[in-house]
Amino acid sequence: MEDYLQEALEIVKAQASVRTMTEEEITSMVQKLAAGIKAIAEGDVVESGAPVAVDPQKAIREKSILCCACGKSFKVLTKKHLATHGMTPEEYREQYGYKKKLPLVCKSLQRERRKKMKEMQLWTKRTTAKKK
Numbered sequence: 001m002e003d004y005l006q007e008a009l010e011i012v013k014a015q016a017s018v019r020t021m022t023e024e025e026i027t028s029m030v031q032k033l034a035a036g037i038k039a040i041a042e043g044d045v046v047e048s049g050a051p052v053a054v055d056p057q058k059a060i061r062e063k064s065i066l067c068c069a070c071g072k073s074f075k076v077l078t079k080k081h082l083a084t085h086g087m088t089p090e091e092y093r094e095q096y097g098y099k100k101k102l103p104l105v106c107k108s109l110q111r112e113r114r115k116k117m118k119e120m121q122l123w124t125k126r127t128t129a130k131k132k
Contacts, residue, residue, distance in 0.1 A: 008033035
C-alpha cells in the first residue's frame with residue numbers, strides 16, 4: 001500500500017502546485033487516487049462511470065465549485081460542461097436542489113461580480129456629457 005500512497009501523493013502534489021486546494025480536497029484526492037492505483041495494480045475493474053457522491057450543500061466553496069455529477073472542480077460551471085452530462089443549468093439546479101436563480105460559480109467570484117455590478121450601477125440612468 002505504501003507504493004500506491006506515494007504515487008498518489010506525487011500526483012496530488014503536482015495538482016496542488018497548479019491550483020489552490022483545501023485540506024479536505026487534498027485528503028480526499030489522495031485517498032481516491034491511492035485506492036484507484038491499488039485497484040489497477042491488482043487487476044480489479046475500476047468503474048469510471050460510477051456516480052460521484054458530492055454533497056450539493058458542500059459543492060459551492062470559496063475558491064471552487066464541484067460538479068455534483070462528476071466531482072470535478074471549477075471556478076464556474078459552464079453550460080458546455082453541463083452539456084457533457086446531458087443537462088442544462090436549469091436541469092442541474094433542479095436535480096441537485098439549488099434555487100432557480102443561484103449562480104453556478106465559486107463564492108469569491110460571485111462576490112467580485114456583485115462588487116463590480118454595484119460600482120457600475122447599471123440600474124441608474126446615466127447623465128450624458130452632451131447636455132449644455
